[in-house]
Amino acid sequence: MSVQTTEPTPSPAPVPAEKKANGLLWMAGSYVFSVLAAFVVGAIIIVALGYDPVRAIESILTTSFSTSFGMVETLHKWVPIVLCAYAFAIPLATGKFNIGAEGQLLVGATGGVAMGILLSDLPLLLLLPMVLIAGVLAGAVWAGIAAVLMVKFGVNEILSTVLLNFVSFQLIDYVASHVWPDAGAGHPATVPVGDGARLPGIGGPPPIHLGVVLTLVVCVAVWLWVRRTPSGFEMRAVGANPRASLVHGLRTSRLAGLGIVVGGGIGGLAGAIEVAGVHGKMLEGMQSNFLILGIIVGLMARGSMAAIPVVAFGIAVLEVGASSMQRTAQVPVELVLIVQALILLFLLLSDVVRRRFERRVR
């Protein structure tokens, strides 16, 4: 049979390098566009309220870079944001929404602080790893509740992780006011952990705690895991099509559960690092708004584990800068939230613009 049945491949020869560069340019461009646009709208509001927009925006953009502690604080904020972003993004790779990073952070902090207080006399080399590992394990176990409920009982993970956050608030309140309370703190807080539980600082003053480096390592490890290992690939496959993954031998529900547990472990690590690096104890409110920031970073990174640390840095700069905006220009704090919302919305809008634009040039 001689009919030639193979079609000539229409091969629009792949030009990956150029395409990649183009994509990066677009990505960077859209971030810049949205920040600019949000600032313009924010400035209009600031003027309308009778404040000085130039000073306000200047302090948003420069606080992180103009003083050494600004940079330190930015990096220290970057750490939990990145980790909470992973706590959200890793389960999302399998299509599951972990809205429980703050609970996992708090329980992780509880695990870390327990080690740091109970074994406070141990030397750093022993105690610090134990604090961090306890944090990871506690966070993983906490998220594991949601994972088990999901895998074994089909409980929606959004529901369970949200509820577990509320449980964790009470839990740490109990720990901070009954188990190891600090009587003078005026706030639910535990007594300080031993010196061996503190992450050493580098540089300074003020020093950057070693958790920043640790987080960088986590970033690389997560990227490698998700992109390069079989189990990471399996997780992404489950996210892309659970049925097809099942047919091709993947244990889908177990992988989805694993995603949540790993995410929880990383959330727990965030808590342990906050204890060991920043506060030296556990206190109510230490979760700040890292949950929402983490979700936003995770979503803005659009599934790319490599983009998370970068986007998180941008958000950390914004957070630090925006909260000092009220100090320098006496602009009300609430505007910070509005500017953040605007940046997000404009970032999304830049996608619409991009789609339209690409349609036209093609």
Add this chain to the structure above:
Amino acid sequence: MSQSAPRLAMRGIVKEFGPVRALDHAELEVAPREIHGLLGGNGAGKTTLMNVLYGLYRADAGSIAIDGTEVSIASPKDAIDAGVGMVHQSFLQIDSYTVTENIVLGTKLPGPAWRLDLSDPREQVAELSSRFGLHVDPDAIVEDLPVGVRQRVEILKALYRGVGTLILDEPTTNLTPGEVDELFGSMRTMVDEGLSVILITHKIRETMAACDRMTVMRDGQRIATVRREETDAEALAGIMVGRDLDDGVPEAAVIATGVVEDVEDVAEVVESAEPLRPDPVDSGAVRVEGLRVRNDHGVEAVRGLSLSMGRGEILGVAGVAGNGQVEFAEAIAGVRQPETGHVWIRGTDLVGRPTREWLAAKVAYVPEDRDGDGVLPTMTVAENLVLGSQRSSDIRRAGLIDWKEARQKAAEAIATYSIRANGPNALAGDLSGGNIQRVILARAFAHEPSLLILHNPTRGLDLRSTQFVYEQVHAATAAGCSVLLLSEDLDELVALSDRLVTIYNGEFVGEWARGAVDQVAVGQSMAGVGVER
């Protein structure tokens, strides 16, 4: 010939999707009371043209006239108002609604707005279904219905709205031969009642059987419109493929065309070719014993199947959809846990083992539902090809997946399987159906399977792609692979199988050796005739 205005005239239709020009000044004319075939290879633009007509896609240029008046169709609502109805390639139904609810959805109903009263529509549905021979239970929940019935629901949806022009996009791919005949009967009734029907299909035999005229499309353009009386199957196939068939006849083309003239011919053509394979060796390369499997609803769908296959043997399984094929295929692919029974692959009983061990034992499965079970739409072709072998040592360096290597292999697969994709990094979801199937086949064959399970592997594929699949199957059997072919296309089964069994109600009810297949008997056996219950 027809002095009155055509029922439908589409002129100069252009539609672009980014870089892809799907329709390039396409033309289509359909007369009143006509069944009009729309033919063409995968990606020719048939569905796109019909989506434009139905208002799902907005054309970049062109005009549409119905009964001589130009209409502007910007949404399905406009199309419905203009008397156009469409049965889509994949069903568009609300799974949790009843048949009646699905049918009346979007229409005005008699009675007050604050009360949903479905008694009138119910009767209307019942009346329509008996008038056109489309039997359905108006109160059944559609997700519980077999595909053939869901197909009828789709048609009833259009009829209920009082269509003048009914589009059927590849309606026969889901139907058994008997159901196809019923459908064609219903179509005739519709035409007799004044409707025009546009029938899209890849099967030349069907167009020759059902259509009055046909339009052939290629690359988004009309190539020709011919009357049935003025053409024959070979000529049509030639137009579609775009070349003369004189210099060689692909098997798929033979199946598609020859049957039309005379059922016996295919068998002859195929049998006259010298035996395709040596006799099966090592009979017992695959053994199945006493397999019982439940379906998703907990009902026993496979009821004690046993079989034995040799190396290089192709065992065809003929049956009407819904007789346990999916459960059977999934059970011997290791995807579904059977209730009882054994499956020995080259001597090892794998029942009870997890799916990945079946994969390791070189069982490859090409599922029927390629979008649902086969492909990772948001991932790249390279990643899709890795699925299932992500832990194999050939693509791992130091425990990590070597994506460079994987992309290299994907590029090779793209070349050997002629996958029309923009390189290994193209997203699988962007590929056409035929190309997705090629990716799935490439993945299956890359396992060098010892057992290959193919479920409707050429459904919806054009001649070239179909031929390609057959060639790959022959190559695999030559390498000693046992192939289990489950198909609803009897011609395909007859042409390819060394042995043919029929499945009915979860049991094998008949068996024929190659060359001794009596198609009438097979048809009866599939329908359960002569089977004691």
Add this chain to the structure above:
Amino acid sequence: MAEFVALVLPAMVPFVLAAQGTVLSGRAGVFNVSQEGLMVLGAAVGFLVSYSVGSNAVGVFVAAAVAGLFGLILGVMTTNWRLDQFIVGLALYFAALGLASLLYRVAVGTTLEPPLIPTLESYPIPLLSKIPYLGEMFFDHDLLVYTAFVLSGLLFWFMYRTNAGLRFRACGENPRSADSLGVNVARTRIVASVLGAALVGVAGAYLPMVYTGTFTEGMVAGRGWLVIALAFLGGWRPQYILAGAAFFAGMEVLALRAQVAGVGIPHQFVLMLPYVATLVVMMFAFRWARQPRFLGQNYDRESRLAG
């Protein structure tokens, strides 16, 4: 018992209103996650308007309108521009939170004498409230309590007993199918998003109008997030939402009662009870815990991918 019910019913109201709003959007396919922000905004706007106009009714309507405006933004951005529902929702959460505080600051500023509005009077229903025992329990509440229940009933009727409801649900179950039958998916979703958000706003306004008479920033205290959990608990159906809210509010009231009675367990564990109990209930809830097939997924007519 009578007192228990009398406590539970008002406690249910913000949950019921906001969860029904969430269900209303969700059944059309729009997954709103900005409830927490919209409730705060509804509380602030409802309070400020009531205070300056002197009418709680006007306050409720303006709160609904402002929250509805946010729903409109969510609807347009996700249906017309097909932006990710989750991200838009979170952005709106931030914006609403910020706007609420900003409005209050601009209108009231720093003072030691915060403005007060009269809270809603209870409105005994004639005749029904005279029924011994039951009357006091069920028919002697403020108007928003009745509204919440009547609204739930109407929503149920609309979704399951009208032709419009059939079309409406189709947009969340399979928008492509609905679209192919001439249902205007975009419009349905936008309207659902607006009305749903408006209900969430009313739920927020309920807090200052019934509980406090004044606005404070933290007064929503995470209820907006719980509402999302409640929507899942109720399987996105109005009738189960009512049951879920009753269960949740009941647990909350019981937990507080346990503390007052001095059960001797640290109050933190008592306060956990509603959440833990909900999780336990969910373990057995697979029967009803369904969700709309296309919840949270945008529909693009010309795209071949599922969404």
Add this chain to the structure above:
Amino acid sequence: ACGGESGGGDEVSVAGIFSGPTTDADYNALGLKALEAAEADGARTGHSESVPVPDIERVLNEYVADGFSVVWTHGSQFYDATAKIAEQNPDVTFIAEFDGEPENQPENVWVIDRNFHTVFYPIGTLAANLSSSGQVGYLGGLSLPFSYSEVHAVEQAIADSGKDVTLNPVWSGDFNETVKAQQLTTQLLSGGNDVIVTSLNLGVVGAFKAVTQKPAGEAWLTVKYTDKSKNGPDHYAATVLYDFEQPLTEILESIESGERSGYYQMGFGKGASVEVSDAVPAEVRTAVEEAVEGIKDGSITVELDQTEPK
């Protein structure tokens, strides 16, 4: 990283850091009011509000870098961070709040002891004399040591009054949660408590809502920090009134005269007072006034007991 030696003749500059919004008409608004008073006295001022505990160190550092000579953190949850930053910036003077007297107080830190327990004693006297059911409720937010000390002080006052009255403490878990406060108060009332001593911020508004369901005279409520009688004038019994203007002014004066460290205990006449409603029977009011006098002249010592009650 500090803004140069502050010379003798320089203007004073004070920064205030608040944990919540200054629109709360409560603790943070009191802080801003004090700061505004300092501004009226000629100081340069600046402030940050809604500063969460995790951000406090950065905000402190920023004010130091901005060259403020005095930085005040309003809220005892900020004490540790303030002490830490103070040690790193010996040229700047800090004012921090605490419950009790801290150990290892740095050289450049002034401590304001809010002394809640002492001020709650007269409230205990009031409750003991006002209650006719013999049941008094205490409604707190977070179960913090200072809250426990208030409970013990109220119990001490009840015991001293010689009345047969029991105190039932409960906590809502949040100082600003109005809804839980409302529900808890309702339940306390139905449990027979007729005087509710609250130690809340804005949550108290919910408690008012609950008491006003009862006829006037059958249920009473006391509040903390600012006068909130408007929420229910007929049920309002008393306020533990706080005012940070006086402590801040006095401390700033001391700092100007070179005293860069000290311990300022609030109390009657020193930023705190008890205000009793006219609706409260005269003999009860007299008892409260006597208690206040007793504390002032030292005849009553209120014990600081921060252990968990019962």
